[in-house]
Amino acid sequence: MKLTIGAVVEPGSTMVTKTGAWRTFAPVVDHKKCIKCSLCEIYCPEACIHQVEGLFVPDLDYCKGCGICSHECPRKAITMILEEK
Amino acid sequence: MKEIRFHGRGGQGAVTAAEMIAIAAYEDGRYSQAFPAFGVERRGAPVMAFARIADDPIRIRSQIYEPDYVVVQDVTLLDVVDVASGLKGTGKIIINTDRQPSALNLNTKAEVVAIDATKIAMETLGRPIVNTTMLGAFCGSTGEIKLESLNKALMTKFSGELANKNLLAIKTAFERVSK
Amino acid sequence: MQNLFAPGHRACAGCAMPTTVKLILDAAGPNTVVASPTGCLEVVSTPYPESAWMVPWVHSLFENASAVASGIEVALKRFGKTDINILVIGGDGSTLDIGMGCISGMFDRGHNVKYICYDNEAYMNTGVQRSSSTPYGTSTSTTPSGKASFGNPRPKKDMPAIAVAHKVPYVATASVAYPVDLRNKVKKAIATPGPAYLQVNAPCITGWNFEAGNTVELSRLSVETCLWPLYEYINGELASVKKIRSKKPVEEYLKVQGRYRHLFKSPDGAELIRKIQAIADANVKKFGLVD
């Protein structure tokens, strides 16, 4: 890819980098406990928790496994699980 | 090329006087240049300004060390500045004073022109601002610039009643030294 | 929520700053341009040829973002685009220290620029050195605790007060732990003509040294201990404060952070903790945090 004058870059292009590779623990959501408060989505630093067909689902392509969602969930519906790689 | 050096005090308009000579000379169809002796002088401190007049474009940028003419706006400067320094023997020094030229003891072979510009300025302008009056004296005693051109130059700086007063100051000084 | 700060950025796992930025942009919307100074945010969000920003964004230098934003504002005005939100989002080092002159100039000229500082209380990008936003008693890499030192000997610089002194019409503090409050304050800042200043508490997992997952919790504790009062100044007057229902002792906040570990080990620690408690108590008094 040719360099751009002034190091101009396309918006949102960090998405080519899958930061999910940084992860040690992965969030697992117990959807039965979820009350749809959306705090996990709001607090996620990776902006990678979204509602998919009504359920809050972390996008593991980007989730770095920080555990904020799990910690902040008022119903303890999200558990951090050591990933087997 | 003719080179002119102005001596004044900060706030007396020496730089403006040099500028007006440059404008007037240009009005006469000649080339000109005017610049201050750049400094950090404040109001009241001795200052210098320079002007050059020539028939060809002026390229030289150094200061003036051997002027053809020197204009001294304030006679008290004689005590602190060697106003005649480098003045050509064929040149003229025009001094604002109520004294006779011989009483000034100037170290120069050049002709000394004395004019009481302060008195003229007080009578015409009501204020002791002598730069325009001294220009009238320069114009009358050297013939280097036309009076009409000097008047035109003045009109680029002043307007209305103040312009008329200054024109009168120039005319009075011009006639006094032309005699 | 609309997301204008893309995944794939390189912030530490558990960093509060991306959440802060995400919330700011959610409130500001896509009709926004951002200038950022050098710092963690700039480095993690724009590794060429990638960018996490989905709004127009520019980086020039460490200390000049508010001057750059001033230029953006007048140029947009020149081109008739007066309806665009102009933000600076920068860290505490670039805000309270090196960028101070430019910020003062920007405030003074009254540009319609909203300056938002994500405050993680030290120079995290360069390795946790003390900034003038570092709190009293904090161990940093340039104010380390040791036999002859209890950490940073100075209190936080009161940047919101400095903004108020510039007659900035909207000045507020916020915390990443209170997202509704944060978003409302961003919206209020944007709705207020002229400059605005917002300082957001944003814990740094590396520099503060705490347990993974605790980021938001810590910011909440800073508010609940009254070390980080949430307030608004509108036209120079204290306009609102977040009341604290059950005020927590500062130990609860300090003891879970590595940057305060020395306070619990040294013999003088108890006295230092009392001094930090006094800072919280002074905030309670000054802002009327507790009814």
Place this chain on the structure above:
Amino acid sequence: MMKVIEGSHAVAHAVMCCRPDVISAYPITPQTHIVEHLSQLVADGKLNTEFLTVDSEFSALSSLVGASVVGARCYSSTTSQGLALMWEVLYNSSGLRLPLVMTVANRALGAPLNIWNDQQDSVGARDSGWIQLYAENVQEAVDMTPQAYKIAEDPDILLPVMVCMDGFILTHVYEPVYLLEQDKVDSYLPPYRPAVVLDTANPKTFGAFVDPSKFTEYRYMQWDAQIRAKQKIVDAALDFQKIFGRYYGGLIDTYHAEDAEIMIVTMGSVIGTIRDCIDSMRAEGIKVGLTKIRSYRPFPAEALQKALKDASVIAVIEKDTTVGNQSALLTDLKAALYNSKLRMPVLGFTAGLGGRDITVTDIRKMVEISSRAKDGVAESDYQFLDLKKELL
């Protein structure tokens, strides 16, 4: 229209004719008359621009970075300590490839504090990536202003340009100047229409950080743009001549160079005095000529090799020094000649520092020293021409 006008006011008028969108500046002697006059033009309703009075020179240039990224044509003016305070932004704006134009009213850098003219300030910024043009007189400083925008904004170049004019000597002189005509400037200089700008409809990121895998290439692109700017500087001068009828050379200009045995190389306002000296020395049979540097960055190495090839000795006179080495133009010139076949003596003379007048006597002394070198009399190849040894 020709008019006797102060240099600063003539330059301000030229800036106005270039229709800048944003002007940002901070007061510093001897640059102030330029921005004061621009402010007056704004106050009088003659200049429609956004004029920012900022808190420092650093903020002045920084604000123009923001304005330029939005697509504004920008202008600033500074000197000396102000330029030094801008240092970081000089590199940044050039690296961001922003076509800013700035007049530098050349002045010495302290300490000791000195407000007078030399060229240490801009010469010290020669590696910042800014194109640097040096004016001989007020007219050239005026005419270089639209030329600077033309060069800077060329889509193949996109580099900021400094128009350097000697402080006081040119900024404060009154002399007859042809003021630029707006209609002619409009036909010479098209509006600035950058390809990408900070725009919410097309939200690009500007100024991403670049790691070692690509930084060299970025620096190379900047370097290459300066080299390519050589032709643009020549073209900008020729295009200007077509519309305005005035021409000062492209990268360099020469005077009595054809058969010159002693060739003086220099830049800035001292050239006028040198031209007068050459005329009088020529009348005495001394074969002396002048090569004038218009563009110091990019450095006109090839043009100089060509212009200097028949000289027997070269005398470089400049208003700067490199503490710890010789002076800047001298070392640049010697570097340009080394791999050519030219092997005449090259002598360097630093003069006119901190406002010291460079007189006809100084120029003649330099030519005498150079003449002796031509005849094989070895002397120091670098010296302070007007040094008062009695003070040391």
